[in-house]
Amino acid sequence: MHDSGDSHSRAKSVLVIGGGVAGIAASVVLADAGFRVLLLEKRPLLGGRASSFVDPIVGERVDECQHGTMRCCTNLADLLERLGVHQQIDYCDTLEFLEPNGRRSVLRGSPLPAPLHTLPSFLRFRALSLRDKLGISYALLKILGTNPHRPLWEQQSFAAWLTSTHQTPTAIRRFWRPILVSACNEELERISCAHAFFLFQTGFLAHPKAFHFGIPKVPLASLYTEPTLDYLRQRGGCVRTKTTVKSIEVEGQRVKEVVLADGERLCADWYVSAVQCDQLGHLLPRDVIDSDTYWQKVLQIPLVPILGAHFWFDRPIACPKAVAVLDRRIEWIFHRSHNLGKDPQEGSCLSIVISASYPYETMEKEHLKSLLLEDLAACLPDVAKAQLVHWTLVRWPKATLSPAPGIEALRPPQKSPLSNLVVAGEWTQTGWPSTMEGAARSGYLAARIILNQEGLPCSLPVPDLPKTGLARWLLRERTKR
Ligand SMILES: Cc1cc2nc3c(=O)[nH]c(=O)nc-3n(C[C@H](O)[C@H](O)[C@H](O)COP(=O)(O)OP(=O)(O)OC[C@H]3O[C@@H](n4cnc5c(N)ncnc54)[C@H](O)[C@@H]3O)c2cc1C
Known part of the structure; x- marks a missing residue:
């Protein structure tokens, strides 16, 4: 589907800022359509909020926070399919x-x-x-x-x-x-x-x-980094990690170029901004933001914290792959080492998540650790007998957008007031909450705007799962109420 050789050098160029799920989704679709894609990501690994860091103690990729998906997330599934990694999601029917x-x-x-x-x-x-x-x-x-x-x-x-x-x-x-x-x-x-x-x-x-709940069988960064690098390279595109965009320069109603932190200037026919909403204010000139309520609303989007932690123990721990915890502070426990296919005799790693973690934002780390361990031991008897070998804590103060009453009025469409800039990110208008699915949809929707403006067809985003059984009738009726 993509052009090569001379025809590729004549292809239009797209510069995508941000290598999270939204930026990856837009890049993949545009590269497929023959655009010359350059994806810029400030961190060493791709995936954005759905990514990993290399833990110096265990010496391997560890997710910033455990993520899960569901079968209803059809666009994320499509993206992972294109990248050749959908089989790395283990879907459970319970x-x-x-x-x-x-x-x-x-x-x-x-x-x-x-x-x-x-x-x-x-x-x-x-x-x-x-x-x-x-x-x-x-x-x-x-x-x-x-x-x-x-x-x-x-x-x-x-x-x-x-x-x-x-x-x-x-x-x-x-x-x-x-x-x-x-x-x-x-x-x-x-x-x-x-x-x-x-x-x-x-x-x-x-x-x-x-x-059906999907749990990655590999660290998140491995789902997104190498597969995206390969995918874009095979289609004449390029990914530059550890590359920070310092500003987006605007002339009239168009983006003129982007300036990198090291002073390098890059220009393209089209630009996709796929950074988190609170970052846009740092990239665009003040007068551009002040000139349009589109940007001002973006900067008002309220964001909510999430807390994630990983605990390594010295022995096997009996625990389901993923379990929602009732009546405790911890909300989810994931048996990370089991889900990654590790030998239980080498010990166990459990990952925990607390959503809307407002009460824990400023709590002292050691105190928080003891509360979380207390919860784990209360739920899983093996934990009380095990030796804690290592633990990590990641607090995301601005993890996802708040789905509060009135939020939809602040979420912008992907088409921005600047004629050659489209905006992606799970916080844009996707009809979905702040999830990897929302991010994938936003990237597809942003890419669709560019394709349509260039006169190219686009059948994305992927439709939802079909309504089946009685739901086909009951949910069709709902539009009348
Ligand atoms: C702790 C936590 C747990 C979550 N759990 C789940 C879950 O279980 N399931 C689920 O579906 N969703 C979950 N989410 C939400 C999901 O991670 C996000 O909705 C989704 O990943 C957002 O993708 P994005 O591409 O829109 O944005 P981001 O992932 O934020 O991507 C933006 C990218 O832009 C880069 N960037 C920013 N500024 C610049 C710059 N100046 N120059 C270059 N690059 C830049 C960033 O480094 C980042 O990689 C969770 C989120 C968090 C934080």
């Missing part, structure tokens, strides 16, 4: 929940048609009483019959809606909160109904496999 007393509850699929596919396991869900389950079922039925795109739902908080549907405190604590807070990275009070409804419809109710 979601496990662990109580501090060690009791487990599982959501799993069944032969029943969507949206009933998880019903048998939900009825057996041990962490919830019959009353909790009746309330949840009633709320899910209401969600099924609701159009999440109505402006009303964008303004209302999901916590208030749960109160209006008479959910029990246990249902909120052990069902709604664990699922939504980790998927949306925000407290229920600050999640809009639009986001919550969308998540349940798309991630759980529409398709029987949508909720």
